[in-house]
Amino acid sequence: MAQEVEKTILIVDDDPSILMVLEERLSSAGYRVALADDGQKALDFLAGNRVDLVISDMRMPGLTGLELQAALEQRLPRLPLLFLTAHGSIQDAVKAIQSGAADYLTKPFDGLELLDKVRAVLARTGEEKAGRKALAKSPPAVSALAEGSAWQTSSPKMCELMERVARVAERDVNVLILGESGTGKERIAERIHSMSLRRDHPLVVVDCGSTPNTLLESELFGHVKGAFTHAVRDKKGLIEEASKGTLFLDEIGNISAEMQTRLLRFLENRKIRRIGDTREIAVDCRVIAATNANLAQGVAVGTFREDLYYRLRVVTLHVPPLRERKEDIALLARSFAKAFCEAQRMEEVQILPETLDVMLEYAWPGNVRELKNAVEAGVVLCRGGRLTPQDLSQILQIASPAAAVEQKTSNKALSLDESEKQAIIRALERSNWVQKDAAPLLGVSRRALNYKIQKYGIEIPSKRKAAKA
Numbered sequence: 001m002a003q004e005v006e007k008t009i010l011i012v013d014d015d016p017s018i019l020m021v022l023e024e025r026l027s028s029a030g031y032r033v034a035l036a037d038d039g040q041k042a043l044d045f046l047a048g049n050r051v052d053l054v055i056s057d058m059r060m061p062g063l064t065g066l067e068l069q070a071a072l073e074q075r076l077p078r079l080p081l082l083f084l085t086a087h088g089s090i091q092d093a094v095k096a097i098q099s100g101a102a103d104y105l106t107k108p109f110d111g112l113e114l115l116d117k118v119r120a121v122l123a124r125t126g127e128e129k130a131g132r133k134a135l136a137k138s139p140p141a142v143s144a145l146a147e148g149s150a151w152q153t154s155s156p157k158m159c160e161l162m163e164r165v166a167r168v169a170e171r172d173v174n175v176l177i178l179g180e181s182g183t184g185k186e187r188i189a190e191r192i193h194s195m196s197l198r199r200d201h202p203l204v205v206v207d208c209g210s211t212p213n214t215l216l217e218s219e220l221f222g223h224v225k226g227a228f229t230h231a232v233r234d235k236k237g238l239i240e241e242a243s244k245g246t247l248f249l250d251e252i253g254n255i256s257a258e259m260q261t262r263l264l265r266f267l268e269n270r271k272i273r274r275i276g277d278t279r280e281i282a283v284d285c286r287v288i289a290a291t292n293a294n295l296a297q298g299v300a301v302g303t304f305r306e307d308l309y310y311r312l313r314v315v316t317l318h319v320p321p322l323r324e325r326k327e328d329i330a331l332l333a334r335s336f337a338k339a340f341c342e343a344q345r346m347e348e349v350q351i352l353p354e355t356l357d358v359m360l361e362y363a364w365p366g367n368v369r370e371l372k373n374a375v376e377a378g379v380v381l382c383r384g385g386r387l388t389p390q391d392l393s394q395i396l397q398i399a400s401p402a403a404a405v406e407q408k409t410s411n412k413a414l415s416l417d418e419s420e421k422q423a424i425i426r427a428l429e430r431s432n433w434v435q436k437d438a439a440p441l442l443g444v445s446r447r448a449l450n451y452k453i454q455k456y457g458i459e460i461p462s463k464r465k466a467a468k469a
Contacts, residue, residue, distance in 0.1 A: 007122060008032040008049075012042040012056040012068065013084065018107075022055065025111050026118070039063025043071055051079065053121060058085040058104075069101060080121050084109075103166060113167065120166050120195045155325035161188075161317060168315050169195035174267070176252075176312045177290040179319030182369035185290040186250060188319060193246040198286055201245030204238050209251030216259055218275055227276025239272050242285040252312065253293030253304065264308040287312070322364040322371060330356050332368065336375040337387070349379045351387045357448040358389045362396065421456040424449070433460055 009031050011022045016037070023033045034049065036042040040063050042054065054072070058065035069081055080102040102121045105114060153159060168175060169192045177185045186205065193203040211219055222237030239247055255263065266272055267287065271280040289312045298304030322329065333351055341348050364370055377395045378387045424438075431437035439449045453460070 007052040008034065009053045009055060009118070010034045010036060010042060010045060010051045012036045012039060012054065012060070012065075014038060014057065014060045018057070018084070022114070025114060029115055029118075031118070039065070039068040039071075042068060043075070046072075046076060046079075053080050053082060053102075053118065055082045055084060055118075058083050082117060082121055103163070116170050117166060120169060123195060123199070153325070153328050154331065155320070155327045157320040158325050158328060161319065164315075164317060165191055166195060168192060168317070170197055171315075172197070172286055173314040174286070174312055175288045175315045175317060176295075177288065177317045177319060178295075179290075179292060180321045180367055181292050182367035183319040183321055184368050185292075185319055186248065188317060189246070189248040189250075189288045189290060192288060193248075193286075196246065196286065198245050202242055203246045203248060204242035204285075205248045205250060206238050207250050209254045213256040213259060216255065217262065220259075221262065221272050221274055223275035224277045227274075231276070234274075237272065237274065239266065239283055239285065240281060243283050244285065246286045246288060249287065249289040251291055251293075252289040253291040253295055253298060257305075260305045260308050264305060264311060267308070267311045322367045326360055329359050329364075329371065332371055333359060333375050336372045337379055340376045340379050344379075346379070347385055349382060349385050349387055351375075351378075352389070354448060354452075355387050355389050355392055357445065358392055360445075420452070421458065424452055424456065425458060428458070428460075 009026055011019055011026075011033060013019050013022070014037050019035050019037065023035060026033050034045060034051070036045055038060060039056070042056070043063075045051075046054075054068075056065045056068055063071075065083055072079055072081060083101050083104040084107055085104060086107040103117055105117055153162065165188060175189075175192060177188050179185050189205075190203060193199060206216075206220065208216065218235070218237070220237050220239050222235045222240055223231050224234050225231055249263075266283075270284065271282050273280050295304050295309055295313075299306045299309050330351075333356065337349050337351055340346075359371070366373075374392065374395050375387075378391050381395070382388065382391045427438040428435070435449055435453070436446055439446045452458075
């Protein structure tokens with residue numbers, strides 16, 4: 001609590017009852033609280049006072065919450081802002097996060113949920129400050145830079161997921177993370193741990209998918225000297241190593257029936273017994289599991305224990321594949337490129353708008369991992385500091401998406417550019433040469449379509465030129 005007493009929170013809301021409730025709740029938790037009933041008064045207060053967090057209503061007369069955020073970006077860009085919204089729509093949440101907000105809370109809110117949000121935001125702010133100090137001392141590795149990029153989002157699905165992560169993090173329950181390979185399940189587990197009350201203790205990662213079943217038991221539970229051949233000394237298992245912290249079991253769907261039984265016993269009584277030992281050891285750790293397999297189907301066919309399944313999935317988080325969060329592709333690509341260039345001490349590489357269009361049209365079967373690898377390869381191989389569609393197509397070994405559409409409907413051996421041009425013309429004809437209607441048919445933005453029309457010299461019929469936008 002000593003650290004919380006040092007924190008000052010500014011509450012901005014035009015509703016006196018909300019100000020009173022928030023002041024009482026936060027003051028009782030040990031925070032110093034300042035109040036402002038409109039955005040301009042908040043800015044005036046911030047001009048002469050140090051504040052650690054701003055909690056602001058989103059819709060207020062005069063200066064709105066988003067306008068206040070814009071002003072803070074100019075004056076205090078690293079001051080975290082937690083939005084309050086009475087509307088609870090995902091659109092408001094997306095706008096808030098796009099504007100740089102740390103998080104949001106829907107009215108009416110639970111007092112404990114409020115404190116959870118505040119602690120999580122302040123904890124993240126402290127981690128970011130520590131990270132900046134470390135960065136000033138020595139350049140970080142690529143992975144350290146790139147990891148933060150994964151949380152930049154304007155996707156409604158990811159905003160909803162991150163809200164659930166924040167709510168779950170400080171609740172000491174088992175979590176099952178589901179999602180395709182490469183979506184960032186391990187990053188979600190790391191985020192839960194870093195926002196939890198166990199963050200000062202170890203996060204132990206066990207890759208159940210790559211560890212042979214014959215070794216997994218010893219890895220997880222440990223063994224005593226002489227338990228089997230080559231057991232020349234006692235070995236502490238990874239479950240025991242995770243004591244007071246978090247145990248992350250990746251690809252849990254791959255463990256054997258015997259291991260399922262042993263793991264279930266641990267989850268039920270929180271005790272383990274090393275191989276060859278008669279003693280039981282109590283272990284207090286949180287368990288997070290992840291898989292890209294369909295565990296419910298495994299339960300139905302008898303390959304995965306139903307009781308273990310329900311023990312693991314106290315809370316279930318679904319990580320969307322990249323093709324379902326295309327809003328984030330440009331953000332992630334630019335962040336990965338910037339991080340890689342900084343780590344390699346290279347000049348920053350520009351990702352051209354038409355290259356981003358190709359990225360948006362690609363399916364990304366390998367998800368965020370594939371995007372990151374493709375961007376880093378493109379940064380290395382591109383010329384003139386510009387990542388072009390041709391660079392990306394070579395890396396991914398794909399043709400232009402528009403060309404692929406054309407090739408499916410024609411057996412003619414057309415060049416890549418010609419087939420793309422013909423696909424554009426056909427879409428324009430189907431939409432009566434109205435570009436805003438043709439763009440969705442091609443799966444590209446209006447800006448990208450306009451660029452390609454100019455690139456290929458496509459003539460718009462004169463009577464339709466006025467309607468092309």
